[in-house]
Amino acid sequence: MPIFAPNSSADTLRRRAALAAFVTLAAGPPLWGVGYALAYSFGFVGALSSGFTVEHWQGLGKADSDVARSFGFSFAVATVTVAGAAASAVALSQVLRGTLSRGLAATALFVPLVIPGVVAALVGFQFLGSAGLLARLAWRAGLIAEPDQFPALIYDQFGIGIVLTHLAVAVPWLTLLFIRIHANERVDDYVALARTLGAGRLAAVRRVVLPMLLRRAAPTLTLYFAAVLGSYEIPLLLGAQRPEMISILVRRKFALFDLTQRPEAFLIAALYAVLVFVLVLLVFRKTPSAHVS
Amino acid sequence: MSVNSNHISSLPAWRRTLGVIVIGWCWLPVVYLALLSVARDWAFPKLLPSSLSLAAWRLAFGPGGNLGTSFMMSTAVALLVATLATGAGLVASRTFAYHRRRGWWVLAAHAPFVLSPVILGTCLLFLFIKLHLVGTFVGVVAGQFIFCYGYAIILLIGFWNPHLAALESLARTLGAGRWQVFRRVLLPLARPMLAVCFFQTFLISWLDFGLVAVIGAGKVPVLTLRVFEYLGSGNVNLAAVVALCLMIPPLAILLLNRRLATLAV
Amino acid sequence: MPLRRQLLFCLLAVVMACGVGCRPAPKTSSIEKLSWEQIVDQARGQTVNLAMWQGDPSVNAYMRGFVALALQTRYGITLRIVPGQGGELVSSLMTEIEAGKTSSEIDLLWINGETFYQLRQLKALYGPFTERLPNSRYVDFGNPFIGTDFQQPVNGMECPWGNVQLLLVYNQERVPEPPRTRAALTAWVQAHPGRFTFDSSFTGMSFLKSLLYEIAGDATALAGPFDEANYARYSAELWTYLKSIQPYLWREGKTFPASVTQQHQLFASGEIDFTLSMNDGEVDNKVAQGLFPPASRAYVLDGGTIQNSHYMGIVARSPHLAGAMVVCNFLISPEAQLEKQQPEVWGDGTVLALDRLTDELRAKFRAAQRRQFSPSRSEIANRALPEPAAEYMVRLYADFRTQLLR
Numbered sequence: 001m002p003i004f005a006p007n008s009s010a011d012t013l014r015r016r017a018a019l020a021a022f023v024t025l026a027a028g029p030p031l032w033g034v035g036y037a038l039a040y041s042f043g044f045v046g047a048l049s050s051g052f053t054v055e056h057w058q059g060l061g062k063a064d065s066d067v068a069r070s071f072g073f074s075f076a077v078a079t080v081t082v083a084g085a086a087a088s089a090v091a092l093s094q095v096l097r098g099t100l101s102r103g104l105a106a107t108a109l110f111v112p113l114v115i116p117g118v119v120a121a122l123v124g125f126q127f128l129g130s131a132g133l134l135a136r137l138a139w140r141a142g143l144i145a146e147p148d149q150f151p152a153l154i155y156d157q158f159g160i161g162i163v164l165t166h167l168a169v170a171v172p173w174l175t176l177l178f179i180r181i182h183a184n185e186r187v188d189d190y191v192a193l194a195r196t197l198g199a200g201r202l203a204a205v206r207r208v209v210l211p212m213l214l215r216r217a218a219p220t221l222t223l224y225f226a227a228v229l230g231s232y233e234i235p236l237l238l239g240a241q242r243p244e245m246i247s248i249l250v251r252r253k254f255a256l257f258d259l260t261q262r263p264e265a266f267l268i269a270a271l272y273a274v275l276v277f278v279l280v281l282l283v284f285r286k287t288p289s290a291h292v293s
Numbered sequence: 294m295s296v297n298s299n300h301i302s303s304l305p306a307w308r309r310t311l312g313v314i315v316i317g318w319c320w321l322p323v324v325y326l327a328l329l330s331v332a333r334d335w336a337f338p339k340l341l342p343s344s345l346s347l348a349a350w351r352l353a354f355g356p357g358g359n360l361g362t363s364f365m366m367s368t369a370v371a372l373l374v375a376t377l378a379t380g381a382g383l384v385a386s387r388t389f390a391y392h393r394r395r396g397w398w399v400l401a402a403h404a405p406f407v408l409s410p411v412i413l414g415t416c417l418l419f420l421f422i423k424l425h426l427v428g429t430f431v432g433v434v435a436g437q438f439i440f441c442y443g444y445a446i447i448l449l450i451g452f453w454n455p456h457l458a459a460l461e462s463l464a465r466t467l468g469a470g471r472w473q474v475f476r477r478v479l480l481p482l483a484r485p486m487l488a489v490c491f492f493q494t495f496l497i498s499w500l501d502f503g504l505v506a507v508i509g510a511g512k513v514p515v516l517t518l519r520v521f522e523y524l525g526s527g528n529v530n531l532a533a534v535v536a537l538c539l540m541i542p543p544l545a546i547l548l549l550n551r552r553l554a555t556l557a558v
Numbered sequence: 559m560p561l562r563r564q565l566l567f568c569l570l571a572v573v574m575a576c577g578v579g580c581r582p583a584p585k586t587s588s589i590e591k592l593s594w595e596q597i598v599d600q601a602r603g604q605t606v607n608l609a610m611w612q613g614d615p616s617v618n619a620y621m622r623g624f625v626a627l628a629l630q631t632r633y634g635i636t637l638r639i640v641p642g643q644g645g646e647l648v649s650s651l652m653t654e655i656e657a658g659k660t661s662s663e664i665d666l667l668w669i670n671g672e673t674f675y676q677l678r679q680l681k682a683l684y685g686p687f688t689e690r691l692p693n694s695r696y697v698d699f700g701n702p703f704i705g706t707d708f709q710q711p712v713n714g715m716e717c718p719w720g721n722v723q724l725l726l727v728y729n730q731e732r733v734p735e736p737p738r739t740r741a742a743l744t745a746w747v748q749a750h751p752g753r754f755t756f757d758s759s760f761t762g763m764s765f766l767k768s769l770l771y772e773i774a775g776d777a778t779a780l781a782g783p784f785d786e787a788n789y790a791r792y793s794a795e796l797w798t799y800l801k802s803i804q805p806y807l808w809r810e811g812k813t814f815p816a817s818v819t820q821q822h823q824l825f826a827s828g829e830i831d832f833t834l835s836m837n838d839g840e841v842d843n844k845v846a847q848g849l850f851p852p853a854s855r856a857y858v859l860d861g862g863t864i865q866n867s868h869y870m871g872i873v874a875r876s877p878h879l880a881g882a883m884v885v886c887n888f889l890i891s892p893e894a895q896l897e898k899q900q901p902e903v904w905g906d907g908t909v910l911a912l913d914r915l916t917d918e919l920r921a922k923f924r925a926a927q928r929r930q931f932s933p934s935r936s937e938i939a940n941r942a943l944p945e946p947a948a949e950y951m952v953r954l955y956a957d958f959r960t961q962l963l964r
Contacts, residue, residue, distance in 0.1 A: 018388040019398075021381065026442040027401045030408055033416030047656045092315065099312045108319035110554050114543045115322060116500035118520045119536040122529070123322045126329065131337040131827030133325075139338040147337055147829040148752050148808075155813050172319050176554075223407065230409025232503050237524065240813035241758055242963040247411045247503070254415055255649040258956060262649075269412045276407050284400055334848065337827050357623040422657035510650065510663050511640030512607065522641065526615045527819045527849070 034273040041267035048259055056263045066249060067268055073243035077159045077235075078228040081166045082221055088167070089174030090213055094205070097179055109172040117233030124165035124238055128153040154238045161238040162245075166228055174217075174224075181216045182209075222283040226276045246272050323540060329533035349530035353538075358531070360519070364538060367499055367515040370430065374437045375495035379487055381438075382445025382494075389446065390453035402447050406440035406497075413440070414507030421508055428510040436508040437501055441494040448490045452483055485552070492553040496543055589879045594692055597880045602634040604881035609642030610668035613819040616843055620904050624897055629888060635881050640664065644760065648676045651873065655680060665876040666885055669869050670760065671708025674716055675948035677871065684872040684879060686714025691887040698911035702944060704867045709782065709947040716869040717886050718909035720898065722837040723942055724764050724863040725856040725932055732831045732853075738860040740772060740799060747806035753831040755808035758963075761818040761836045763954050764864045770796055770950070771943050772861030784949035793953070797961040804962060811962065826850055838938065839905025841931045846902050856932030858941050865942035867909055892919050899926040907935065 039045050043053040060067055092100070099105050115123075127133045135150040144150050154161035182188070187209055194204045214221075232247040239245065244252065246268060253265035329335075330349055332342035353360045389398040405413070414436060418427065426432030457479075464474045480487075502517040511518070516539045523532035547554055589597065606629075612618055618639075626637040642650065647667055654662055669677065677683050688694045697718055699705040704718045712718070728736045732753075737743040747754050756762040773795050774780060780788065804811030808830050815821040818834060825833035826849055835841065835856065844850040870889060872882045888894055892915055895908040912920045927935060 015388050015392075018384050022385045022388075022398075022402070022442070022446070025381070026385075026439055026446075027404045029417055029420070029439050030404045030413060032420060033408075033413060036419060037416045047652060092311075095308060096312050096315065099308070100315070105312055105316050107548060107551065108316040110547050110551060111319045111323060111544060113554055114496065114500070114540045114547065116502060116517055116520075116539065118502055118517055118524065119322070119326070119539060122520065122524055122532055122536060123325060126325065126529070129827075130824075130829045133340075136338045136340055140340065147827055152809060155809060155815075157812055168318070172315075175315075223403070226407050227409070230412055232409060232411040233521070240809075241816060242813065242959075247409050250412055250415060255646040258952070259649070259652060266416070269416055272412060273408055273416075277404070280403055280407050281400065284403070356627065357619055359622075418653060419657050422654060422659055428663040511609070511642065512638065512663065522612055522618075523615075525641070525817070525819060526613050526618055527823055528615045531615075 030273070034270055037266040037270035037273070041263050041270055043263065046263060049263065056267050059264065060267075066244075067264070067271075069243050070246055070249045070268070071271075073159065074229050074245045077162055077245065078225050081163050081170070081228045082225045084163065085167050085170040085174050085224070086214070086217070086221055088171045089178050090210065092171065092175045093178035093182060093213075094209065096175075097182065100175065101179055101183075109176050112169045112172045115169055117231065118237075120165050120169050121234045121237035124161055124168070124234065125154060128161045128164060128238070130154075155240045157240060157243070159235070159239060159243075159245075162231075162235050165234050165238060166231070170224065177217060177220060178213050181213055185212055185216060187212050219284055222280060226280065229276065230272065323537070323544070326533045326536050326540075330530060330537055332530065349534050353531055353534040359514070360516075360535065360538060363514050363516050363519050363535075366430075366513060367517075367539075370433055370437065370505075370513070370515060371495045371498040373434050374441050374498040375491045377434070377438050378441035378445040378494040379449075379491045381442050382449050382490060383483070383487065385442070386446045386449035387453055390450055391458065395450075399447065399450055402443040402450075405443040410440070410501060410503030411507060412503075414504045418507060427508060428512040430513055433505050433509045433513045433515075436504045437498045440504075441497055444497060445490050445494055448493065449483075449486060452486050457482070488550075489553050489555050492543075492546065499543060500539070589883075592880075594690065597690075598633060598884055600880040601878075601884040604878045605636040605638055606665045606878050606881040606885050607638050607640055607663065608666040608668070608885070609640050609647055609664045611643040612639070612641045613817055614904075616847070616904050617906075620898060624903070625889065625894065628894070629885060633884050633888070635884060637885060643668070644670070644673050647673060648680070648682075651677065651682045652680060654875075655682070660875060661877040662873045662875040664873050665878045665882040667871045667873065668719070669716060669871045670866065671710065671945055672948040672951040674707050674712075674869065674871065675710065675952075678710075678715065682874055683715050684874045684876060684882075685716070687872060687883060687886075688712070688714040688717045691717065691883060691890065693887050693890045693892075696892060696910045696914050697890055698909060700911070701909075703865050703942065704909050706944070707867065707869060708945040708951070712869070716871040717890060718867050719870050719889055720906040721865070721867040721909050722839075722907055723858070723865040723935070723938055724761070724768060725835050725838050725841070725858060725938075726765075726863075727825065727833045727835050727841055727850070727854055727856045727932075729825070729828075729831050729851060730853045730855045731851075736832075736855075736857055738857070740769065740861075744799075744803055747803050750831070751806040752808050752810070754806070755811075755814055755821065755824075755830055755832075756834055757815040757818045757821045758958060759817045761821075761834045762814065763951055763958070764836060764866075765834050766796065766800075766954055766958070767946060767950065768859060768861065768863045768943060769799070770946075770954075772859065773799070777862065777943055780946035780950065781944070782947070784947040789950060789953060793957060797957070800962060813963075822849070825854075837904075837906060838932055838935060839899070839901055839907065839929070842901040842929055843903075843905040845931055854931055858933065858938045860941070862941035862943040863938075864945055865939075866945045896922055896926060899923065901926070901929070 036045065040049075041056050043049040043051055059065065096105070100109060125132065129135065130147040130150045130152070135144065135147055138144045138150060153164070190208050190212065191204050194208050199207070230247050231245065232251075235245040235248055239248070250265050250269050250272075253261045253268070328342065331345045331347060333344045333346045333348070335342035352358050389395055389402070392398055417436065421427050421432055421436070426435055460478060461474055464478050469477070500517065502521065505513055505515050506518060506521070509515070509518070516535055519535045520532050520539065523529075523535060592600065608621075610621065621637070621639055629635040629637050642664070647664075647669070650664070651662065667673075688697070694717070697704070699712075699718070704721060705712060707716065726736065737746040743754070756765050770792050771777065771780065773792050774788075808824070815824060818836065821830075821833045822844070824830045838856070841850060841854050841856045845852055845854055870886050872879065872886070876882055890909065892910060895910050896919065898904050898906045899908050908923060912923055915923070
C-alpha cells in the first residue's frame with residue numbers, strides 16, 4: 001500500500017534517488033557480474049576469445065563433464081546438508097525447547113554464529129581427519145591400530161566431512177530459528193487444538209508442528225541451501241580433488257595454465273547464479289516471508 | 294511437548310544429557326581451538342597435548358606475524374561496511390516498505406547475498422579492476438557493502454509499518470522538519486533494530502573470506518585470510534590463534550547482548 | 559539544504575571515493591637511465607608487493623622476518639607479501655591485461671619455469687634487468703640448472719634465487735628399504751596399499767617428470783623444445799604405469815593431496831609413509847622443527863630426479879620497479895643466500911658461484927650444506943635431471959586430471 005504517496009516533486013526525487021542508489025550499489029553489481037559471466041562464456045568478451053561461440057555451452061553435454069559432475073555433487077551435498085540440518089534442528093527444538101530458550105543453554109546456541117567457514121574447516125579437519133580427534137578416540141577404544149584404518153571422512157568421494165562440518169555449524173542456529181518460529185506462531189495453541197480434536201501425539205507433530213515450522217522456515221532454508229551450494233572454504237580444505245563443488249571448480253578453471261578454460265569458469269558461475277536466482281524466486285513467491293524477531 | 298517443565302533439573306535424564314551434549318557441542322570448537330593454540334607435540338594418538346606453550350601466540354603477535362595489523366584491518370573494514378550498510382539499508386528499506394511493489398523490491402534485495410562471495414567476487418573482478426578497486430581497502434569495503442546492503446534492507450524492512458507512518462505523518466503535520474522527525478521520532482524507535490543490523494552486517498564483513506580473498510588480492514590482510522594462510526602452510530597452532538582472535542570479540546559482544554543475534558528471515 | 563544539492567554532494571563523494579583507489583602512472587622509462595645508487599634512492603619509501611608460494615612456514619618466517627626486516631632497516635622498503643603461485647599468478651596478470659590496467663598490483667613474483675614461459679608469452683615481465691643488480695656478479699649463470707629455466711635461457715628476464723633437487727622422503731622405521739625404481743615402487747605399493755601417494759601440484763608433477771625421464775631411459779631424451787611425439791609416447795606409458803598402481807595408492811588413488819603441504823601433514827601424522835620434497839634441504843629443516851618424525855630420511859630415485867632453480871621476476875607494469883630491483887638484489891646477496899641455506903631457517907640451495915666469494919663466506923656456505931637426514935648435494939648431483947620444456951609440465955597438469963581423476 002503506498003503509505004506515503006509522493007506529495008511533492010522533492011519526495012519523488014528522493015524516492016527515485018533511493019531506488020537508484022539501491023540498484024547501482026546492491027542489485028546492479030551482481031546482475032552485471034552474471035551478465036559479464038554470460039558474455040564471457042559466449043565469447044563476447046575475453047582476451048583469448050574470437051567472437052560469439054556456443055562451444056563452451058555445448059561442452060556441458062559431454063559425458064564425463066567436469067561441470068555436470070560438479071553441479072550434481074554440489075546439489076547432493078546441499079540437499080543432504082539442509083535436510084539433515086533441518087531435521088536435527090526441528091527435533092532438537094521440539095525436545096529441548098524449554099531448556100534451550102534461556103540461560104546457559106541459549107547462550108551456547110549462539111556460539112557457532114561467530115564461526116566462519118575457514119575456522120569450521122580447521123575444526124572439521126582436526127576432528128574428522130584420519131589422525132584427528134575421532135580417530136584417536138577410536139584408537140583408544142581399540143577399534144583401529146593405524147591412522148589409515150580410520151574411515152575416510154575427509155578427502156572422500158561423498159563429501160561426508162563437508163556435510164558434517166556444515167551441519168555442526170548450522171544446527172544450533174537453525175534450532176534457534178525453529179524455537180522462535182514455534183513461539184511466534186503459537187504452534188502450541190494449534191497443537192492443543194488438534195489434541196482436543198482427537199489427534200495423537202505423533203499425528204499432531206506430523207500435521208501441525210512440522211508443516212507450520214517448515215513453511216515458515218522455507219525462505220531461510222532456501223537461502224541456506226544456496227549458501228551450502230556455493231560454499232568455498234569448507235570444501236576447499238576438506239574435499240577431494242574430484243568431485244569438486246561449484247565455487248571451487250569456478251576458481252580452479254579461472255586460475256589455470258590453460259587460459260582457454262576461462263570461459264568455462266564463467267559459464268559455471270553464470271549457470272550457478274541463474275539456478276540460485278530461480279530457486280529463490282520460486283520459493284519466496286510461494287511462501288510468506290517469515291519475520292521472526 | 295509442554296513448555297512448563299523447562300528447568301533443567303526437572304527434566305528426564307535423557308533430555309538433560311541431550312541438553313548437555315548440545316551445549317558442549319556448541320562450545321567445543323572454541324575450547325578445542327584454545328587448546329590447539331597452546332599445544333605442543335599433539336600428534337596421533339595422543340588425546341591431549343604433551344605440553345603447553347605460548348610460542349604460537351608470541352609468534353602471531355610478533356613482527357613476523359603482524360596479527361595486530363590484521364586485527365585493525367578487519368575491524369576497520371567491518372566497522373565501515375556496517376555503518377554504510379545500516380545507513381543505506383535504513384533509507385532503502387523505508388522506500389521499499391512504502392512502495393507499491395514492495396515484494397519485488399525486497400526480493401531484489403536478496404540478489405547480492407544469495408550468490409557465493411567467491412563467485413560474486415570473480416564475476417565482478419573485471420569491473421573492480423576497471424575502477425581501480427582491486428587490492429585496496431576501499432575495494433574490499435565496496436565489495437562487502439554490496440551484499441551487506443541487501444542484507445540490511447531485508448533486516449530493517451520489518452521496522453516500517455502503518456503505525457510508524459502515521460506517527461511520522463502526525464509529526465510532520467505538527468510542523469516538524471524531515472530531519473527533526475528522523476532524529477526525534479524515528480531514530481529512538483529504530484535504535485534496537487539498528488543495533489541488531491549494525492552488529493549483523495559487522496559480523497558478515499568480519500567473517501567474510503571469499504570476497505576479500507578475490508577482490509583484496511591478498512593485499513588487505515584481514516583475519517580470515519591469515520587463518521587460511523596458516524592452514525595452507527600447515528601451521529595449525531598459529532591458525533588456531535588467529536581463529537580465536539576472530540571469534541572471541543563478536544562472541545563477547547553477543548554474550549553481553551543476545552538480542553543482537555535476532556534473525557531476519 | 560535543498561534536495562538537489564544533497565544529491566550532488568552524494569555524487570561528488572562517490573566520485574571522489576573512486577578516485578581514492580586510483581594510482582599515478584608508473585615511471586617506467588626513467589629507470590633505464592638511472593645508476594644503481596639512484597635506483598636505491600628512488601626505492602626508499604616504496605612498498606614492494608611480492609607474490610609467492612606460502613605453503614611452508616619456514617619460508618614465510620624467513621621472508622617476513624629476516625628479509626622484510628633487513629629491507630626496512632637498510633633500504634626503507636616495505637615488503638608486502640601476497641599469496642600467489644603458478645597458474646594463479648598468470649591468471650591474475652592476464653585479468654589485469656584484459657581490463658587494460660596500466661599499473662600492476664604485484665611488483666615481484668616467485669616463479670618457476672612453466673610460469674616464466676606463460677608470462678613471457680603475455681609479455682608480462684620486465685627486463686632484462688639482472689645485469690643491473692650489483693650482486694648478480696656472484697650468481698652462477700654458467701650452471702645449466704641456474705642459467706636455464708625449463709630449457710629457456712633466462713636472458714636477464716628473471717633472477718635466479720634458489721636451487722633445489724626433488725627428493726622422496728620416507729619414514730625409516732616403517733620402510734627399511736625404499737623403492738628406487740618404478741618396478742620396485744610397484745612391488746612396494748602392492749605390499750603396502752594406501753601408504754604412498756603424490757600431490758597434484760608442482761612437486762607431484764616434478765615427480766611425474768622424473769618418472770618420465772626413467773621411462774625415456776635417457777637424460778637427454780626430453781631436451782630441447784617440446785616434442786609432441788615424444789610426449790605422447792612417454793606419457794602414454796606413464797599413465798599406464800600410474801593407472802596400474804593407482805588402486806594401491808592412498809585413498810585408492812581416487813583423490814590426491816591438493817598440495818605438498820597437505821601431503822606433509824599426512825606423512826607427519828603417519829597416515830602415509832612417503833612424501834615428496836622439492837627441496838633437498840627440507841627434511842633437516844622439518845625434523846629440526848619437530849614437523850617430521852625423527853626417523854624421516856630422503857633419497858633419490860635410481861633414474862634421477864629433477865633439479866631446478868626458482869627465480870624472481872619483475873612485473874612489466876609494476877609501479878615500483880626500483881623497489882623491486884633493490885629487493886631482488888638483496889635476495890641474491892651472499893648474506894641473504896647464506897641465511898636462507900641454514901637448515902634451521904629454510905635449507906634452500908644457493909645460486910651463487912662459491913668460488914667467487916671470499917674464503918670466509920665460502921666456508922660458511924659449506925658448513926650450511928651439512929645434512930643429517932638426507933644425502934648431501936654432491937652425492938645426488940650425478941642423478942640430477944634438467945627440467946624439460948615448460949609445455950611438458952602444462953600438459954602433465956592437464957592430462958593428470960583427465961587420466962587419473964576420472
